[in-house]
Amino acid sequence: MGIIEKIKEIEAEMARTQKNKATEYHLGQLKAKIAKLRTQLLEPPKGSSGAGDGFEVTKFGHGRVALIGFPSVGKSTLLTLLTGTHSEAASYEFTTLTCIPGIIHYKDTKIQLLDLPGIIEGAAEGKGRGRQVIAVAKSSDIVLMVLDASKSEGHRQILTRELEAVGLRLNKRPPQIYFKKKKTGGISFNSTVPLTHVDEKLCYQILHEYKIHNAEVLFREDATVDDLIDVIEGNRKYMKCVYVYNKIDVIGIDDVDRLARQPNSIVISCNLKLNLDRLLARMWEEMGLVRIYSKPQGQQPDFTDPVVLSSGRGGCTVEDFCNHIHRNLIKDVKYVLVWGTSARHYPQHCGLGHALQDEDVVQIVKKKEKEDGGRGRFKSHSNAPARISDREKKAPLKT
Ligand SMILES: Nc1nc2c(ncn2[C@@H]2O[C@H](COP(=O)(O)OP(=O)(O)OP(=O)(O)O)[C@@H](O)[C@H]2O)c(=O)[nH]1
Secondary structure (H helix, E strand, O other): OOHHHHHHHHHHHHHHOOOOOOOHHHHHHHHHHHHHHHHHHHOOOOOOOOOOOOOOOOOOOOEEEEEEEOOOOOHHHHHHHHHOOOOOOOOOOOOOOOOEEEEEEEOOEEEEEEEOOOOOOOHHHOOOOHHHHHHHHHOOOEEEEEEEOOOOOHHHHHHHHHHHHOOEEEOOOOOOEEEEEOOOOOEEEEEOOOOOOOOHHHHHHHHHHOOOOOEEEEEOOOOOHHHHHHHHHOOOEEEEEEEEEEOHHHOOHHHHHHHHOOOOEEEOEOOOOEOHHHHHHHHHHHHOEEEEEEOOOOOOOOOOOOEEEEOOOOOEEHHHHHHHHOOOHHHHEEEEEEEOOOOOOOOEEEOOOOEEOOOEEEEEEEOOOHHHOOOOOOEEOOOOEOOOOHHHHOOOOOO
């Protein structure tokens, strides 16, 4: 029996099983079985080199955005409008056969936009080019799920389900469960909050299903069985997703209003070029990019060429900025001077842990160097003394 048949069989068994206290352990085990089979399904076939034709798209620019959607929702048209790259648009399905990259130039940054082939129901089962589409989507910073505003709302649920089945978690944060496999000692199960979905027995059964007999599990939130499976699998990708409802030119104003009010959603019309600037702004915001302008001592910063960092979950610090310039630079940094919204006063002397914000200006002051002859002068990364002149302090820097 193939993997897909096995999954179908377990799904049928789950559908047959009544959900109550007595069956929850059995259902939990079945969920774990499905998760394991789905992971197997996503592994590339033996002997294949990986992604496949048209999918080995080199990363370029400061971030990557994937366009995902059913065929003929207007992804190619959107890509062409935003990037100027021509991706063949036609009113029949499956025109996009390979992955077509385009570059968006926005706020001094370059963002790679990928038009992925129309994802279809069943992609998670290995149908069509689902596996490749999903691999590229996982390598992106955010997903734009393009939907046809005039079609059924069910499309959004189908796509979300498909993406969940392959380990993509949209607009969710990782479950607050600490999990560590051990060599000995059995299973230690603890929680810092009362649990309503999972108990010790269920946790043991799921771990048993994965043949894990020694581990530490600590629930820091009232998580579900699915969350526990996600943590054990460890290969889930948590991504931001913006739902882009295209073709609002063909629906009524009430529907436009309803769609626009849904969380993480934006309404556009490629034909009328409506709301595309909002879409760009939203995309930028969700990517969490931070532009830092480096300022050589005694000179104005170059406001056309920022260092672009991703703020991610931990924010972006002076240390990240230095590592971006050169991996050995960090050893030589004495302190940095920061102008901008993250600074309390201008300039602020900051250490490596200082969290930078978008459009900050940074000047690196290096430690005393040996060839300095002990004269006590510090060098900035431009090799000039790091003393800040009055002229600089008054310099018209952006705040
Ligand atoms: N009414 C209307 N039609 C649109 C809009 N945007 C795109 N279309 C039409 O929708 C059809 C499909 O557009 P494509 O850009 O090829 O769609 P796609 O999602 O890339 O399709 P695949 O390549 O098959 O995945 C074309 O006929 C477009 O002219 C819009 O804003 N309003």
